[in-house]
Amino acid sequence: MNIYPYLNFDGTAEEAMLFYKSILGGEFEGGISFFGEIPGMELPEEEKSRVMHISLKISDSVKIMASDTSPSMGHVWIKGNHNYISINADSKEDGDRIFKGLSAGGKIEMDYQKTFWGAYFGSFEDKFGIGWMVNYDLKPGEE
Structure with a gap:
């Protein structure tokens, strides 16, 4: 089992993760997934470019994952709800x-x-x- 921090942003996930990568190094696993890529999902145009998921692998045991909130799906970014603990089960x-x-x-x-x-x-x-x-x-x- 692995446990990683998972961060939420209000439309700045890509910018933040590129910044973290520039300082901490590492590589993005699987590229960047955007909300606009969800099959069959109707979203406002401005939310389609928000990040659904991004994972920065810094080492074999260290990873930071993130996404943007999607207001039309009921996600509201409030300071304090921007961090999850993510468990990758065996x-x-x-x-x-x-x-x-x-x-x-x-x-x-x-x-x-x-x-x-x-x-x-x-x-x-x-x-x-x-x-x-x-x-x-x-x-x-x-x-």
Whole structure:
């Protein structure tokens, strides 16, 4: 299992991550995904260029991930909600166990489910107000 910080921005994720890369080094994994690339998603034109996901791998054990908020999807950036803890689980089942355990008594934002990007993913605020994301990247042949 790996645990990484996940930062939220209000339209400046790409700029911030390019800045962090210029200082810390590393490489972006998988490029930059934008909200406008989501299949079938209707978004205002100004939100299509916002970052859905970006991951800066600094070393084998250090990674910073980020996204912009999407106001039309109900995401509101408020100072204090701009940081999540992201867990990359070792298996789909382990991710489900972690999601169910940590989200108990909290507020689920997105159920742990299969996504269009080839992973199982869910997010929530735990009962103490801390934001979490649980992800498991599917391996070839896995559903």
